[in-house]
Amino acid sequence: MRIASDHVRVSVPATSGNLGPGFDSLGMALGLRDELEVRAIASTSIEMEIEGEGAETLPRDESHLVVQAIRAALDHVGASQTGLAIRAINRIPHGRGLGSSAAAVVAGITAARAMIAEPEALDRAEALRLATVFEGHPDNAAPAIYGGATVAWTEGRRPHAAALEVGESIETAVLVPAVTLPTKEARAVLPPDVPHSHAAFNAGRAALLVHALAGRPELLLDATEDKLHQNYRADVLGPAMVLMRHLREQGLAAVISGAGPSVLVMGDSLEAAGLGSGMPESIQGIGDQQWRAFHTVGRVAGATGEPVGV
Numbered sequence: 001m002r003i004a005s006d007h008v009r010v011s012v013p014a015t016s017g018n019l020g021p022g023f024d025s026l027g028m029a030l031g032l033r034d035e036l037e038v039r040a041i042a043s044t045s046i047e048m049e050i051e052g053e054g055a056e057t058l059p060r061d062e063s064h065l066v067v068q069a070i071r072a073a074l075d076h077v078g079a080s081q082t083g084l085a086i087r088a089i090n091r092i093p094h095g096r097g098l099g100s101s102a103a104a105v106v107a108g109i110t111a112a113r114a115m116i117a118e119p120e121a122l123d124r125a126e127a128l129r130l131a132t133v134f135e136g137h138p139d140n141a142a143p144a145i146y147g148g149a150t151v152a153w154t155e156g157r158r159p160h161a162a163a164l165e166v167g168e169s170i171e172t173a174v175l176v177p178a179v180t181l182p183t184k185e186a187r188a189v190l191p192p193d194v195p196h197s198h199a200a201f202n203a204g205r206a207a208l209l210v211h212a213l214a215g216r217p218e219l220l221l222d223a224t225e226d227k228l229h230q231n232y233r234a235d236v237l238g239p240a241m242v243l244m245r246h247l248r249e250q251g252l253a254a255v256i257s258g259a260g261p262s263v264l265v266m267g268d269s270l271e272a273a274g275l276g277s278g279m280p281e282s283i284q285g286i287g288d289q290q291w292r293a294f295h296t297v298g299r300v301a302g303a304t305g306e307p308v309g310v
């Protein structure tokens with residue numbers, strides 16, 4: 001397969017995985033995006049310019065996750081490898097449960113799709129399959145690719161995703177602490193088996209959540225209960241558990257975002273709760289953290305990629 005566009009622009013959203021009971025399956029795109037420009041250059045080298053999150057720490061070589069994903073996607077469709085010049089504007093905080101690693105992987109795959117002569121070889125189903133090889137679970141990659149809210153599942157090792165209906169009144173606020181928690185660490189504390197009653201509890205709540213999101217916001221608090229991951233992670237989540245419980249006691253549908261340590265709140269009256277456009281003073285300092293808030297209204301588009309200058 002030949003490279004047809006040697007300069008492409010990509011935009012990819014942050015995502016929140018799990019949404020409470022939907023461990024490794026439910027997810028939602030958030031209104032915070034990384035933007036990248038990728039050029040195929042003549043040499044085999046990597047040139048990398050990074051602004052924003054991770055600018056001080058990310059590698060600027062073949063080990064960069066976006067580069068790895070572009071390489072895997074080009075190999076997957078039989079395209080020749082090339083040198084790469086990447087300019088990244090990173091807005092998604094890293095290691096906070098906002099799907100930054102999924103966004104980087106999906107950005108790389110989307111860049112490759114925009115570069116190749118036959119982009120249908122990397123359609124969304126194929127992109128999800130490739131991204132899940134990197135991520136190990138599809139709940140962030142699915143909304144990063146498809147946008148909106150999704151349910152993802154695997155058949156054997158093959159992931160699939162379906163779009164969920166989300167009522168127009170549903171908004172989200174994500175509260176992001178200063179501390180980080182690598183997803184790998186948060187997955188390592190989960191037990192290999194769980195009680196049958198807990199699995200049944202989550203199955204019921206996940207089904208209820210799909211119904212609540214579609215237009216019954218008053219059910220969101222009950223629908224976001226979980227027994228499969230959040231409590232097991234309490235020790236590593238620290239301040240996020242304190243904030244989540246504080247918000248739930250006030251009747252807000254707060255959950256741990258992804259593997260944490262950010263907290264996601266879903267609802268239809270977040271403005272009234274002080275979570276509409278800012279950060280209520282009453283939350284600052286909970287768990288000894290300074291929290292940043294990002295508010296999303298309406299459906300967020302999945303990853304986009306397009307040639308530049310044609």
Ligand SMILES: Nc1ncnc2c1ncn2[C@@H]1O[C@H](COP(=O)(O)OP(=O)(O)O)[C@@H](O)[C@H]1O
Nearest residue numbers: 065094095096097098099100101102104182183
């Ligand atoms: N934009 C990016 N570019 C390159 N690597 C990234 C980017 N975003 C995240 N990563 C990599 O992914 C790691 C965070 O992944 P992870 O622990 O899964 O947390 P998150 O919840 O943010 O996805 C970062 O430390 C970094 O190594």
Ligand SMILES: N[C@@H](CCOP(=O)(O)O)C(=O)O
Nearest residue numbers: 017024097098099183258259
């Ligand atoms: N289902 C995963 C979600 C991880 O999301 P991230 O944004 O924290 O990487 C999990 O709970 O481990």
